Amino acid sequence: MTTPIKRDKPWLMRTYSGHSSAKASNELYRTNLSKGQTGLSVAFDLPTQTGYDADHPLARGEVGKVGVPICNIGDMEALFDQIPLGQMNTSMTINATAAWLLALYVATAERQGASPLQLQGTTQNDILKEYLSRGTYIFPPTPSVRLTTDIISYTVKNIPKWNPTNICSYHLQEAGATPTQELAYALSTAIAVLDAVRDSGQISADGFEQVVGRISFFVNAGIRFIEETCKMRAFGEMWDQMTQERYGVQSEEMRRFRYGVQVNSLGLTEAQPENNVQRIVLEMLGVSLSKNARARAIQLPAWNEALGLPRPWDQQWALRMQQVLVFETDLLEYGDIFDGSPVIAAKVKALVDGAAAEMARVQEQGGMVQAIEAGYVKRQLVSSHTERMRAIERGDLRIVGLNCYKETEESPLTGGKDSGIMKVDPRAEREQIERLEAFRAKRNGTEVKAALANLAETARSGANIMPASILCAHAGVTTGEWSQTLRDIFGEYRAPTGIDIPANDDSRGVRAVAIRTQVTKTGVELGRPLRLLIGKPGLDGHSNGAEQIAVKGRDVGFEIVYEGIRLTPEQIAKAALEEGVHLIGLSVLSGSHIEMVEDVFDQLSKVGLRHMPVVIGGIIPENDARMLKDKGIAAVYTPKDIDMNGIMVDILNLIRQAHDLEPVAVA
């Protein structure tokens, strides 16, 4: 007779999703749950994340595109229709407006009859990495950190099963961070947050252990999965030590490093996208093999990550990868298989030492908030990403299908009539605006006004923001109103771009020098040095591409104007005029490229610069690329265009062409 094998409980399996409308997303969630998904992970659209209503001019083209639009409690109720929040575990990727979305969630749960004591889930609520990578910040760091600490203090007391913050190293790796940087900056962020909670005086000394115990992390797992395994072990060790030494946490339980994962997407390619499946599976191993450093929750991207948004079938495939690992393999039957390995121990130690040294540099500057404000951390990330890009360009960092083994048969995956990606219904924006208008018409204006006045008063007084926000939710306040009230009080912020890094070694390379010579020569022919404006229109926060193009442009001799993310087309046209640039390069990854290009052209016409050459880069499907060219875009670049030097030569020649000069060839 065989005794049944004892298996560990599987981790939480999620799929990051949401699109078009609350209703459509609700249907998607319910289907996903019926397929065996065990938790929800809500993706919000960019207006919701940056605090604008669907009818705000800045929201144009972005409503319902990369996530679900939530403008008020009506939308929130529709999102969780027939999903009992008392029993669900919901992760919400929300930061600047986290307090607001949590307030809507609590209010919705109350209307469903659930008690806050039952609620389980996570608000990402890590604002510091927004300044460094993710880009959906609104207010300056100081008031933002206050909102973070308000959420933590409130939930620890009132929604005890909630994870109030997910300190993220995930997004740092997506912005180029090395494992050491990921460790150092995530833990430095945790210090900044915990110190702030402690100093806010909202939590009693003996309640602080509880706070530490509620902190969880959201981590990345890259393709170097052995090193990633070690990184996770290093995280555990460092967190244990830090919480004990810095915060005097006695309970081992409260010191446990709890984390969820989304595996790396930066390395997923547009070229031969089917290879991404292998990558995703291998990356999952890095956070699951070592039992003592295993993730509590995992969500995986889809094979078509670099092409556009995944369809339900693509997401299902990603979920099935987890299920095969959990249910078919013997992974969950063993204790930790790395304990005692000297190889692993040595690697872990190297990572711990490196991270500790970098953390010390951050502390020397006064801590994470100061190091971010000074631009230091962002520069470190941009430098690391530049190294990575150059290594790919040179071929030293091999990526199968992208810079080696490029020959391929035709793929049956991308052939279909949807070109293998999900298209959001173009009517989604219009319909959301109509719903919002109807909602506004129905609510009680006096109640809304009073709730907003109370919110403003709370924001000024420094009292906890949550109760006032929950009142707003019930009163029918909208996302835009809640955010604008706080904008008026806290002000808005623009984060350092980090592109002011020293010239890379490659800029002394033969090709770079040759291009530079031509750039200078053309400058002489045209009378003055060549100038490029790199513009990021709209709410899109993907800055990697724009940063890399800016640094490269500087390195080959262009003068670069780059003002960071989230500019209006009007601001871009204004800058192009005032700065006297020769060419505009736009970067749009959020899918709103068509609307953005139309608006930028309109604004350029208004200032008399419609003739200026404009190129664009980003996630741009082939059909759209053709459409953009018809509208007058001079060139379109996508992730497969890794020859950055080549892009620079193109740009140079476009400028020459605009001035009737013969193109130059650079070997």
Place this chain on the structure above:
Amino acid sequence: MITALPDPAALAAAVSGRDRLALAQALNLLDDRRSAARQCAAAFLDALPAEKLDGAGHLIGITGPPGAGKSSLTAALIQVWRRRGLKVAILAVDPSSPITGGALLGDRLRMHASGADREVFIRSLACRGEFGGLSAEVWPMSLTMLAAFDIVLVETVGVGQKEIDVSKMTDTTCFVAQPASGDSIQFLKAGIMEIPHVIVVNKEDIGLAARKTLSELRITLRRQMDPEGWQVPALSASAALGSGIEALADALQAHRDWLTAHGQFSARRQRCQAEWLVKHLREEFGRYGMNLLGGDEALFAALAEVPRRSPIVEYETLRARVLQGFQQQVRKL
């Protein structure tokens, strides 16, 4: 087509009429090194309204060590000036890479407060080489902007602590001091730093260090007087909190009022132009070239009469004289 050159008189009229596209084109023209463009630029400047260039507006320089908060303060000042109904133009000089010659023009980002306001115009310039944290184009561009804006502010590259060449080319110069960096005070004390007209210690929000720096500066300043008799004020402010900005704007205005009251305003603009000419020539030809022109002193005396509208013409004339001098020397050899 290599951008056809504009009609200088029409361009000047459009700039004075506050046409933004024309202003942008004019600035491009002033940046243009080709000889036909230089001629056109000279004619353009000559066509600008003399009274604006001689007596109107306020040309302000803002300088100080890297990262002291020049751009952030500028952003805050822009808001104050706009509230006061003043139209503002900015020339922001950023460093260029000594290795690649390329440049990242980053000040603009820090000044973003201007948003989409059409009464604010920001042009960045790469400090291509030396010129003490400025760029040779700064003077003609400042003049052009004065034709259309109430305030023209020049932000220099964060140069060392003692070179503030911008003070020679503006009506009023503001030095931004970094709290807890004693260097500027030492330079002031030792008299090796050109004295600015207004000193502001930024980042007062950080507290003690800023207050200490301010009081040291005040003590030092009590012993130092501007040669013309203006008593240099030292203030503190925080660009981050927006505190002390109104007072800073007032102090800058007070210096302008003082210049006018003492009948020095127009003379100062005249001197600025002479300083620019001399500096520009020295950059190009060195001390040897200056000697060919009879040396700095003689040159300044001769330049006291040159009209403001003709810096390029004057420059080209002097340049021709130096080149002629060189040729004569060569022939002698």
